Amino acid sequence: MLRRMNTRDHERRRATRAWRAAVAGLLLLAGLCVGGTGTAYAASGIIPVASDKFVLSRQADYSTAVDKTLTGSRVGDTLLHGLTGGRSGKAGLCYPTPFNPGVDADGYCWGEPTDADESGTNGWAPQGFSVPHTSAGDGYWAGERWEVTSWHLGSDNRQSRLRFVDRTSATPRYYDVALVDFGGGTSVTPHMSHADGVVWYENRLFVANGGTLDVVELRDLTRYSGISGFDYVLPVRARYTTTVGTSDGKCVPAAGTWPCMNGLSFDREHSALVSNEYYNVDGSGGRIVQWPFDLGTGYFPGTANTAEAAWVSPVWRMQGVVRAEGSFFISGQCPSSFDVSYREPACVHKGAPGDSTHVLTAVPDMAQNLDWDASTGRIRGVNEVAQADQAYPQRLVYDFYPTARPITTVRFRNVKSGKCLIPYGSSLNNGANVVQWDCNGKSGENWFWNGSEIRNFQSNRCLTVYGSSTANGAYAVQWECNGSTAQRWSGVTGAAGGGSLLVNGNSGLCLTIYGGGTSNGTVATQWTCDKTETAHSWIGYTP
Secondary structure: OOOOOOHHHHHOHHHHHHHHHHHOOEEOOOOOOOOOOOOOOOOOEOEEEOOOOOEEEEEEEOHHHHHOEOHHHEOOHHHHHHOOOOEEOEEOOOOOOOOOHHHOOEEEEOOOOOOHHHHOOOOEEEEEEEOEEOOOOEOEEOOEEEEEEEEEEOOOOOEEEEEEEEOOOOOOEEEEEEEEEEOOEOOEEEOOOOOOEEEEEOOEEEEEEEOEEEEEEHHHOEEOOOOOOOOEEEEOOEEEEOOOOOOOOOOOOOOOOOOOEOEEEEEOOOOEEEEEOOOOOOOOOOEEEEEEOEOOOOEOOOOEEEOOEEEEOOOOOOOEEEEEOOEEEEEEEOOOOOOOOOOOOEEEEEEOOOOEOEEEEEEOOOEEEEEEEOOOOEEEEEEOOOOOOOOOOOOOEEEEOOOOOOOEEEEEEEOOOOOEEEEHHHOOOOOOEEEEEOOOOOHHHOEEEEOOEEEEOOOOOEEEEHHHOOOOOOEEEEEOOOOOHHHOEEEEEOOHHHOEEEEEOOOOOEEEEHHHOOOOOOEEEEEOOOOOOHHHOEEEEOO
8 A cells, every 4th residue: 555654764864865875885877887807808909800701692583473463452552551451469578587777678579478478388489670761760660750670480490571560559469461472373381581680771681590581572562372371472583692612501609701691680870780609618709790781772882792891709609789879789698697587688788899798688588689770869779588487577579768757776795694685596586575685786786766666677576574563574576566565665774783774755764684693595574673783784885
């Protein structure tokens, strides 16, 4: 139940100001406070490398076959807004997320947690993401807001699809279109591809697939029910490759002259498409390659296109890259100090060419490709995770600002135990117990004051007395911030060992460790305040 702050709350405000001055420490000018010892990758920069041997060459032109297949069933790009069927997603970040609160993330999900596209039980996995890009700007197609994601089916990539998402209303509505190969007449077969990345420019979509790049055109959008689960198909009209001269036609990440295209994005400033390599080792080495692109024709300038620039990324297991506002934004593995209870914690790293990178924000598990939407001034992306056996986290499409608002963080160390306050298991979920653990620099130990709330920096959830209880021994948990007085706290200085009391605004009781325990995992509770008791005393510090 919500209620106003009581008299004791107001009396403690003066002490609160002194407390916050003592605990304020680290100003996060550009991203997360990672703390701790070491990182999961070398703190090197985005290093330029020679690119003159990287060539993207036309491998095949299927226009003749495309123009002779199912010609009477074309619906064309002018009817994109008139696609029938489709499904509705859910607006908002449907699941707990680890975003830096300073980037003001938003987004949507594909549906309910039990939906096959959310849980991944149907075998489909999203990879690429793009808003429409035209010579006039970003984010709109034929005056309407759309976007597209690319997906593959199964580990054998036996099918691929494009999902067009209508964003003209608050609730996203999406339509799946199968990528196919036309063979003339009525010959239509599913197109096998991992669909690593996608760029939508004018009438064309460019779909990366390792060492190849497929080109489709919206004018070829065709109504066809011969592919199970689809009402529409798009045929591949042309294919490019980076592997001319190889004996097996395979690209090679991190070495040689046949770079892989495991991600793809659009770079308006440099009139380019940007590809990146996924290098699955414990180390850096994946390359970022800038390919020439003619904004006037919406195509590559020639049949053999030499890369204009290339860099080696310091980010391990790089999944996606976009270049905007003078920096690269790179999705990939987090530093070791990040622990968000995910299987594969993902971060977006930011850095200018030639400079070192820093973490802008943690992002949902197994984040994939990124895009820049200049019409909103935000980075856009999608994640792949499929956890059918868990409620959280699941798949999201998300967006966030390219620069984080400064946030001052603090770690709360108990005077008696010397251990730090943290949601158990670095959980992001509502109801997770808040416990004490060794102060080890993990990201879940970071908190920040938001008025009288104490928010966990990683989950952006509030330190809360469970059930708004006023009883001694009630557990402290994290919960979605809702304005309840059970989520309000004040600090009172002068406690034992040079610390301060944390007093709950609803109960008037103090945060402590259950039974004065000193073991890892002992839960935080509330109890009648005692300034002489070290288990009631907290020191706010920054690493």
